[in-house]
Amino acid sequence: AEARRLAAWDGHERIVLGTDTGRGLRAIVAIHDSRLGPALGGTRVWPHPTLEAALTDALRLSRGMTYKAAIAGVPFGGGKAVIMADPARGKTPAMLDAYAEMLAQLQDSYVTAEDVGLTLADADYLKARTPNVVGTTAGGSGNPSPVTAHGVFLGLCAAVRHRLQRGDLSGLRVAVQGLGAVGGALCERLHAAGAELVVADIDPARTRAVATRLGARAADPQTVLSAAVDVAAPCALGAVLSRATIPALRAKVVAGAANNQLAERDDAAALRERGILYAPDFVLNAGGLINVAAELAPGGCDRAAVLERLATIPQVLSEIFRRAERTGRPTNRIAHAMAEERLRAAAPRTARR
Numbered sequence: 056a057e058a059r060r061l062a063a064w065d066g067h068e069r070i071v072l073g074t075d076t077g078r079g080l081r082a083i084v085a086i087h088d089s090r091l092g093p094a095l096g097g098t099r100v101w102p103h104p105t106l107e108a109a110l111t112d113a114l115r116l117s118r119g120m121t122y123k124a125a126i127a128g129v130p131f132g133g134g135k136a137v138i139m140a141d142p143a144r145g146k147t148p149a150m151l152d153a154y155a156e157m158l159a160q161l162q163d164s165y166v167t168a169e170d171v172g173l174t175l176a177d178a179d180y181l182k183a184r185t186p187n188v189v190g191t192t193a194g195g196s197g198n199p200s201p202v203t204a205h206g207v208f209l210g211l212c213a214a215v216r217h218r219l220q221r222g223d224l225s226g227l228r229v230a231v232q233g234l235g236a237v238g239g240a241l242c243e244r245l246h247a248a249g250a251e252l253v254v255a256d257i258d259p260a261r262t263r264a265v266a267t268r269l270g271a272r273a274a275d276p277q278t279v280l281s282a283a284v285d286v287a288a289p290c291a292l293g294a295v296l297s298r299a300t301i302p303a304l305r306a307k308v309v310a311g312a313a314n315n316q317l318a319e320r321d322d323a324a325a326l327r328e329r330g331i332l333y334a335p336d337f338v339l340n341a342g343g344l345i346n347v348a349a350e351l352a353p354g355g356c357d358r359a360a361v362l363e364r365l366a367t368i369p370q371v372l373s374e375i376f377r378r379a380e381r382t383g384r385p386t387n388r389i390a391h392a393m394a395e396e397r398l399r400a401a402a403p404r405t406a407r408r
C-alpha cells in the first residue's frame with residue numbers, strides 16, 4: 056500500500072501543502088502534469104476525515120484533470136486543490152483569505168475554479184484577491200456547472216444511442232445520484248427530453264425539491280444507482296463504482312458527471328463483463344473545463360467556440376465506444392490511451408520542481 060501511495064506522488068510534478076491554523080486553512084494543491092500548459096482545475100472543499108484521505112482525493116482528481124484536458128483538446132495541464140473543511144461552516148472569510156494567499160504564491164502555475172463545496176460566490180471572493188481564478192462573475196465565464204451538465208447530457212445521449220440504439224430519451228429511466236450544481240441541471244435537461252427520473256441526494260430537502268419539481272421518484276442516496284433504470288448517472292462524489300456496487304447495478308449504461316467514479320481502474324472491466332457501457336467520466340464531464348479554459352484564451356471567452364468544443368464530447372465518446380468494441384478493451388482504458396497519445400505528442404515532460 057505504501058508503494059502505491061508513493062507511486063501516486065511520483066506521478067505528480069508538485070504537491071503543495073498549505074496550513075494556517077489561526078485562519079482555519081488546511082489545503083493541498085496537486086499539480087500533476089503541465090506538458091500541455093499551466094495546471095487548471097477546481098478547488099474542492101470537503102471535510103475529509105484525514106490528511107491521507109484528502110491527499111488521495113487531490114492526487115486522483117489532479118491526475119484526472121490531465122487526462123480530461125488532453126482528451127478535450129484544451130491547452131492546459133492537470134491540477135486540483137482540496138481544502139479540508141466543511142463547506143457549510145468552514146468557509147470563513149479568514150480561511151478564504153489564507154487560501155487566496157496560497158494561490159497567489161503559486162502564480163500562474165496553478166489556476167483554480169469551482170468544484171464540490173466551492174461556489175461561484177467563493178470563486179469571486181478569491182478572484183478579488185488573486186488573479187489565478189477562473190469561472191468567476193466579473194469578466195469571467197461564470198459558473199461552469201451548467202456547461203458541464205450540458206456536456207454530460209450530450210455524452211449520455213451518445214452512450215444511449217450506442218448501447219440501447221435509441222435516438223431519443225422519451226420514457227428512458229435514469230437514476231441520478233447527487234442533485235447539486237451539475238446533477239440538478241442534468242435532471243432538468245433529462246426531464247425536458249422526456250426521461251423518467253429516480254433521484255437522490257444526501258440532503259433530503261434537495262431530493263424532495265427535485266422530485267416535486269420534475270415528478271421524479273425520490274430514492275435512497277446509497278442505493279439509487281442500482282435502481283431498475285436504463286441509465287445510472289453518478290453526479291455526487293467518486294469511487295461509487297466498485298467490486299461491491301457493480302454486481303447490483305441494473306442499468307445498461309453508466310454516464311454521469313462525478314469525477315473518478317471507478318474505485319479502481321479495473322472496475323471498468325467488471326462493468327464491461329456485465330454488459331454495462333461505461334462512459335468515462337473525464338470525457339463526459341469536460342464541459343466545465345472547456346468553459347473555464349475558454350476564459351483564458353486570447354480574446355476571452357467565446358460562447359460559440361465553447362459550444363463547438365462541447366459538441367466534440369459525444370464524438371470522442373462514440374470513437375471510444377467503437378474502439379472498445381473492436382478491441383474488447385474497457386472504455387476507460389481506451390480513453391486513457393487516447394489522452395496519452397495527445398500527451399506524448401506534446402513537449403517532453405519538464406524537470407520536476
Ligand code: NAD
Nearest residue numbers: 171172200203233235236237256257276291312313314343
Ligand atoms: P455540488 O457540490 O454542487 O453537488 C454535489 C451534490 O452531491 C450535493 O448536493 C451533495 O449533497 C450531494 N452528495 C454528496 N454525497 C452524496 C451521496 N453519497 N449521495 C447522494 N448525493 C450526494 O457539486 P457539483 O459541482 O454538482 O459536482 C458534482 C460532481 O461532478 C463532482 O464529482 C464534481 O467533481 C464533478 N464535476 C463537476 C464539474 C462542475 O462544473 N461543477 C465539472 C466536472 C466534474
